[in-house]
Amino acid sequence: MTEYVGFASLPDIVHRKTVKKGFEFTLMVVGESGLGKSTLINTLFLSDLYKDRKTSDYVPPQTAKVEKQTLCIEEQGVKLRLTVVDTPGFGSSLTSDECITTCCEYIDEQFRAYFSEESGVVRKNIVDNRVHCCLYFIPPHCHSLRPLDIEFMLSIHEKVNVIPVIGKADMLTEKEKARVKQKINDSIKENGIKVYQLPDCESDEDEDFKQQDKELKACLPFAVVGSNTILEVNGKKMRGRQYDWGLVEVDNPNHSDFGKLRNMLISTHMHDLKEVTEDVHYENYRTQLISKISQQAFKDRGKIKRDSVPKLPVALDETDILLFQKDEELRRMHDVLAQMQEKLKSNNEKSNHSLYLSAQKSLEKENKKMENVINV
Structure with a gap:
């Protein structure tokens, strides 16, 4: 050429x-x-x-x-x-x-x-x-x-x-x-x-x-x-x-x-x-540094107490923050279900049983939302 x-x-x-x-x-x-x-x-x-x-x-x-x-x-x-x-x-x-x-x-x-x-x-x-x-x-x-x-x-x-x-x-x-x-x-x-x-x-x-x-x-x-x-x-x-x-x-x-x-x-x-x-x-x-941030984020997820505000790592983006918040909501729902199961074992009242079913349906909805966020 x-x-x-x-x-x-x-x-x-x-x-x-x-x-x-x-x-x-x-x-x-x-x-x-x-x-x-x-x-x-x-x-x-x-x-x-x-x-x-x-x-x-x-x-x-x-x-x-x-x-x-x-x-x-x-x-x-x-x-x-x-x-x-x-x-x-x-x-x-x-x-x-x-x-x-x-x-x-x-x-x-x-x-x-x-x-x-x-x-x-x-x-x-x-x-x-x-x-x-x-x-x-x-x-x-x-x-x-x-x-x-x-x-x-x-x-x-x-x-x-x-x-x-x-x-x-x-x-x-x-x-x-x-x-x-x-x-x-x-x-x-x-x-x-x-x-x-x-x-x-x-x-x-x-x-x-x-x-x-x-x-x-x-x-x-x-x-x-x-x-x-x-x-x-x-x-x-x-x-x-x-x-x-x-x-x-x-x-x-x-x-x-x-x-x-x-x-x-x-x-x-x-x-x-x-x-x-x-x-x-x-x-x-x-x-x-990224490895330390990830390890610290994992530890923080396991140490967060109920009704406490989570401490988010600096390096997390918007998607990670959303997933982190959803994890906290699901954890709280699991705690509520565990408490209701204990009450059902001690007391077989129908009202408690219906409340348990309602909470379980709410948990299923939250799981579906979580799966949609993860897919996105």
């Missing part, structure tokens, strides 16, 4: 609508204070999310809490609503239960809010605040995963995409860095921790993309260095850290994995992170 139909322009239409709508991405950063979490986020998105925080006077809280910062970024006409969830005070307390519970409850709360809006009548402008990725910072001086790291990742890996990150990697030599990465990967495998797995490349991808994907997989966990300081060396401006022994360049792949982490989060795998959140983590939460 040589004629032009026109459906080849569909990708352009989808592209225009998507760009006009914009994108949403929520990133959670978790780790102890002093590992460079805030600096890394500012370096990643070339912004200052914590401009109101004075570094010299800032004291992290003694208990873990959640702080959310939202930033709208526009680049070449593409808008991104970035939400960064920080957890100051993580690891400050003597026990780790509170830190883990705080993070897990926040993720579940976002799932619950999205489920509530998705189940509502108006679903046109749903705001997606679900956590799409969690960067978990590991101290470089520990040389492996600590019990706190293992417990936290095991508690959260079924809820969000976890990416382990070694903070302040300029404290390690190249040999130490390779050894720490190997020990962390071995510990992740031994404890059955499910970190985010980069998807395999398709067979039709070009060689450059395949090589880039191979390097990303070999780089996990990322050993990063963050800095917002602009240095000028030999007439060239760069972001880095100046030490007495030399210069650490943030974007230099020989000094830090920052460039690989940035490309994975922003350029190549942001959409995949959102898809895994939607299709795996949120779907698991949604299935469990």
